[in-house]
Amino acid sequence: MTSWKGENFLRSHNPAIEAITSEERRMILDALLTQSPLTEGALVEFLATSEKERESDSPTREALQIDLFHTNLPTLKATDLIAWDQSKETVETTNHPALTDPRFSKILKLDSDGLNTALRGISHEYRRIALTILRDKHEPISRDTLAREIAQRCETQTVPETAMIEEVAISLHHTHFPKLCEMNLITYDADTERASYTANQTLEEVFKIIYDPDQSIVDKYEGFLRGLQETYPQPGQDRRTQLSGLSGGIPLWLILQVFGRLSSQI
Numbered sequence: 378m379t380s381w382k383g384e385n386f387l388r389s390h391n392p393a394i395e396a397i398t399s400e401e402r403r404m405i406l407d408a409l410l411t412q413s414p415l416t417e418g419a420l421v422e423f424l425a426t427s428e429k430e431r432e433s434d435s436p437t438r439e440a441l442q443i444d445l446f447h448t449n450l451p452t453l454k455a456t457d458l459i460a461w462d463q464s465k466e467t468v469e470t471t472n473h474p475a476l477t478d479p480r481f482s483k484i485l486k487l488d489s490d491g492l493n494t495a496l497r498g499i500s501h502e503y504r505r506i507a508l509t510i511l512r513d514k515h516e517p518i519s520r521d522t523l524a525r526e527i528a529q530r531c532e533t534q535t536v537p538e539t540a541m542i543e544e545v546a547i548s549l550h551h552t553h554f555p556k557l558c559e560m561n562l563i564t565y566d567a568d569t570e571r572a573s574y575t576a577n578q579t580l581e582e583v584f585k586i587i588y589d590p591d592q593s594i595v596d597k598y599e600g601f602l603r604g605l606q607e608t609y610p611q612p613g614q615d616r617r618t619q620l621s622g623l624s625g626g627i628p629l630w631l632i633l634q635v636f637g638r639l640s641s642q643i
Contacts, residue, residue, distance in 0.1 A: 393475040395500035396456040397485065398493050401441075402449050405468075406458060407485045410476065414469035421445060483586045487579075495580040498562045503527055503545060504553045511563060511574035512584065520549055520570040 397403045401424060408423050409415060415423075421442050428435035436444075450468060453459040458476065461468050475481045484496075499505040506527045511518060524546035528537035531545075554572060557563040562580060565572045 391500065391502055391505070392456045393458060393473065393481065394496055396452050396458060398496045398500060399449065399452075400493060401444065402453055403485045403492075405445075405449060405453065406470070406476075407482075409459065409468065409470045410482065410485070414467040417445070417466045417468065420468060480586050484583060487582060487586075489579045489582055491577070491579040492583075494560045495562075495577065495583050498557060498560050498580060499583070501553065502531060503548060504557055506530055507549065507553065507572070508557070508562060508574065508580070509584075511572060515574070517566075517569075517571040517573045520546055520554070520565075520572065523572065524549055 397406065404424060404427055405420060408420065421438060424441045424445065425435075425438045428441065450459065450461050454461045456473075457471055458473050459468055460471050470476055489495075498508060507523050510523060510526055521542075524542050525537070527549075528541045528545045532538075532541060550567075550570070554563065554565040557572075558565050561575055562577055563572050563575055
């Protein structure tokens with residue numbers, strides 16, 4: 378089941394996710410997160426060395442430089458992930474919230490075939506929501522049901538307007554479902570107008586990073602619950618024995634406060 382934290386991550390970082398659908402741009406950001414700022418020349422050298430290590434038939438330095446100046450840096454700058462000072466020929470990261478999110482960093486470091494495709498699949502909000510719903514349900518879902526759910530999640534109103542639902546349904550049918558089918562992320566029967574999720578290992582890796590709770594938070598929950606078990610007596614046990622060495626029981630307000638703080642982190 379997807380978590381609201383994961384949903385919020387994707388909703389707030391949609392443009393950033395779209396910007397890293399290129400392996401070279403992921404490499405650039407990862408390098409800048411390690412050392413920033415870097416000169417344009419240093420980035421070209423880094424990309425050339427990395428590509429040579431990965432592939433024998435790697436792009437030429439000139440081709441990498443052209444892509445860097447005309448495609449990759451402009452895209453990252455437009456998304457506000459980097460600051461590019463062309464007069465000084467330097468590039469550095471910004472204070473974009475995605476760059477401080479550990480999930481985003483993990484995605485940058487993923488080395489998996491088909492990652493560009495998986496990220497393109499979730500880079501548009503309609504596709505992202507459709508994929509998460511289909512993945513959770515494990516069964517074919519009608520286009521209209523998906524359109525209604527997408528409209529409800531995208532709209533601020535509790536009940537989305539009919540026109541909005543129809544617009545989403547048309548967009549799914551003519552644009553997003555064909556793209557997702559081409560990416561082999563869903564199957565869609567145009568006759569029955571029902572879509573199904575297609576298991577994709579790389580997309581599952583991305584979803585795992587985005588939606589799975591941080592294990593450290595889970596450990597905090599378990600420790601908290603163990604503490605309650607050790608502090609409060611089981612039926613038939615002497616409460617005073619359980620509370621020996623303590624100044625008193627844990628106040629209910631403190632339990633709720635700790636539980637609330639832990640919950641907010643998941």
